[in-house]
Amino acid sequence: MPLSLSRRAARTVQSEIRAMSIACEKVKGINLAQGVCDTEVPAPVREGAKQAIDHGINSYTRAEGLAPIRQAIAEKMRRFNGVECDHETEVIVNSGSTGAFYAVCLALLNPGDEVILFEPYYGYHLNTLVAVEAVPLYVTLRAPDWTFNREDLERTVTLRTRAIMLNSPSNPSGKVFTREELEWIANFAKRHDLFVFTDEIYEYFIFEGRHISMATLPGMRERTITMSGYSKTFSITGWRIGYTVCDRRWAQGISYFHDLIYVCAPAPLQIGVAEGIRQLPESFYEEIGKEFIQKRDLLCNTLHEIGLTPSVPNGAYYVLADASILSGTTSREKAMCLLNETGVATVAGSAFYHGNGGENLIRFCFAKTDAELAEACRRLKALPEKLPSEIPSGARDHYR
Numbered sequence: 001m002p003l004s005l006s007r008r009a010a011r012t013v014q015s016e017i018r019a020m021s022i023a024c025e026k027v028k029g030i031n032l033a034q035g036v037c038d039t040e041v042p043a044p045v046r047e048g049a050k051q052a053i054d055h056g057i058n059s060y061t062r063a064e065g066l067a068p069i070r071q072a073i074a075e076k077m078r079r080f081n082g083v084e085c086d087h088e089t090e091v092i093v094n095s096g097s098t099g100a101f102y103a104v105c106l107a108l109l110n111p112g113d114e115v116i117l118f119e120p121y122y123g124y125h126l127n128t129l130v131a132v133e134a135v136p137l138y139v140t141l142r143a144p145d146w147t148f149n150r151e152d153l154e155r156t157v158t159l160r161t162r163a164i165m166l167n168s169p170s171n172p173s174g175k176v177f178t179r180e181e182l183e184w185i186a187n188f189a190k191r192h193d194l195f196v197f198t199d200e201i202y203e204y205f206i207f208e209g210r211h212i213s214m215a216t217l218p219g220m221r222e223r224t225i226t227m228s229g230y231s232k233t234f235s236i237t238g239w240r241i242g243y244t245v246c247d248r249r250w251a252q253g254i255s256y257f258h259d260l261i262y263v264c265a266p267a268p269l270q271i272g273v274a275e276g277i278r279q280l281p282e283s284f285y286e287e288i289g290k291e292f293i294q295k296r297d298l299l300c301n302t303l304h305e306i307g308l309t310p311s312v313p314n315g316a317y318y319v320l321a322d323a324s325i326l327s328g329t330t331s332r333e334k335a336m337c338l339l340n341e342t343g344v345a346t347v348a349g350s351a352f353y354h355g356n357g358g359e360n361l362i363r364f365c366f367a368k369t370d371a372e373l374a375e376a377c378r379r380l381k382a383l384p385e386k387l388p389s390e391i392p393s394g395a396r397d398h399y400r
């Protein structure tokens with residue numbers, strides 16, 4: 001046998017988001033492609049980590065994470081999410097929620113097991129499933145509200161389906177599943193005996209109402225694997241602190257695989273996050289919603305004005321916009337057209353669909369400082385002058 005990559009590696013491609021960030025760098029553009037939160041890290045989080053380093057918390061930790069952060073997460077789960085959990089046996093600190101999902105998949109899925117994924121999906125969810133040789137089954141959310149057809153779910157599920165993936169608030173659509181939708185999915189999961197893998201990383205980025213955790217719905221505690229983390233909430237994407245909360249029956253296996261791949265999340269940074277959870281007042285979290293609503297409105301109003309009609313999100317910090325007016329036949333060409341004309345980088349909609357459902361969409365991220373977002377909007381406003389005056393018929397109507 002000649003030397004070669006594994007079949008698994010041969011299937012992987014460079015992430016669309018990373019490719020766009022590189023293209024953006026080349027033209028010194030403004031990167032609204034990547035979900036990197038440029039806002040300030042709260043002081044208790046920074047100070048907590050610095051003090052932990054100075055006090056010698058620099059070694060491997062227990063596979064499940066240090067006690068102070070597990071206790072802080074369990075307390076926060078009770079207070080904010082309404083989920084009771086035992087910090088000793090039902091909370092695992094992970095290398096980001098990305099590390100959480102990989103360990104969850106290794107512990108709970110066999111090769112060939114099917115997992116239902118709503119599309120537009122978050123690429124890492126799909127690629128993680130593919131990496132563990134699970135089989136994704138797609139159910140498409142329909143714009144502009146990103147609702148799903150219940151019959152589509154019933155048609156999709158088979159005897160080999162083991163889980164359904166939920167991400168609310170969602171990347172890239174910004175959809176926040178309603179209580180009624182969550183209840184329907186909960187009953188569906190119970191009827192077909194499925195796990196629900198729920199990625200709640202944007203739980204504090206909600207512009208109306210309050211976050212609902214799937215694990216709080218009747219009968220869902222034992223089959224729900226809740227994953228989240230502090231990358232977004234504390235603007236620490238590079239720290240890699242996430243967590244899993246689930247029934248103790250699953251926690252041990254998840255912790256085993258997390259240990260095998262990552263050993264543990266960075267020790268002093270676990271303490272920084274624990275201090276943040278312990279010290280920051282409720283108002284800190286309420287401010288996130290208020291701050292991001294302003295960013296959302298600034299970007300969405302600009303997009304409306306220039307004819308890139310947005311689907312206004314209810315949560316998270318992304319906007320999918322109708323890219324019909326941009327030249328190009330694929331969403332990648334359209335995203336490149338926008339980058340070339342305005343210097344603003346976005347992600348091609350095709351990154352979020354398995355078929356061609358995203359070819360008329362581009363995704364903007366508004367987790368940027370106010371100054372940077374204002375500059376991006378100023379540049380975007382120049383778009384209409386740069387495009388041919390003839391706008392393709394049907395453009396601007398996509399979401400009406």
Ligand SMILES: Cc1ncc(COP(=O)(O)O)c(C=O)c1O
Nearest residue numbers: 035096097098122171229231242
């Ligand atoms: C839906 C979703 N889940 C998880 C992540 C990554 O989270 P973490 O930094 O905790 O791995 C992201 C980042 O963009 C995301 O959008």
